Amino acid sequence: MRIRSTASAALLATAVTGALLATAPSASAAASPVQISKVQYDSPGTDTRSNKSLNGEWVRLQNRSKSTVSIKGWKVTDASRHTYTFGSVTLKRNQSVTVYTGKGTNTTASKYQGRGAYVWNNDRDTATLTDSKGKKKDSVSWSRPGKGYVTS
Ligand SMILES: [Ca+2]
Structure with missing residues (x-):
């Protein structure tokens, strides 16, 4: 001008x-452009610690902004500080990415922590999302087993 x-x-x-x-x-x-949309903290059925059961618990993020957002270096942690750090992941508007606890082959929509034990407590826990600078962007908590999942 x-x-x-x-x-x-x-x-x-x-x-x-x-x-x-x-x-x-x-x-x-x-609000953060990318937010925690759902945590399936209790895998369906008996918690046998099989890889299938471990992948029955997961946390999902969604880009709720109008822009494409890189979440490279962003982290998801539980109250005990188990941490998953995103590699080069870019989310378009409305796009989601799900992080499973167990082992698997990463795809655009699915990431695997590769763990042999559960992360999310069935009774109470908090999932916290921080950006690459360590700034808190979102969190979701639950305090009872309930439905086994929480949406936000
Ligand atoms: Ca279960």
């Missing part, structure tokens, strides 16, 4: 300041 006079520059400055003031509160409280 060209500025033709100090008057219009002043108006522009006022407009910009106003816009910043108007957006600052919502920006500070803005």
Whole structure:
């Protein structure tokens, strides 16, 4: 934009300041573009610790923004600090990625922690999502076995 006079520059400055003031509160409280959408913390059936059962528990993230977002270096942790770190993963608008506890072959939509033990407690736990700088972006908690999953 060209500025033709100090008057219009002043108006522009006022407009910009106003816009910043108007957006600052919502920006500070803005939801993360990528959020935890569901945690299946109790794998269906008896917890036999088989790989199939281990993969019966998982956490799913969804890009709820309008933009494509890279989550490379983002982490999902439980209350005991079991951590899964994402490699090069990019999520388009509405796209989801599911992280299974057990072993498997990673695909675009499915990632595997490769563990031999469960991560998510059936009775109570918290799944926390942090970005590559360690900033908390989202969390989901549960405090009883309930349905075995929680959505958000
Ligand atoms: Ca179970």
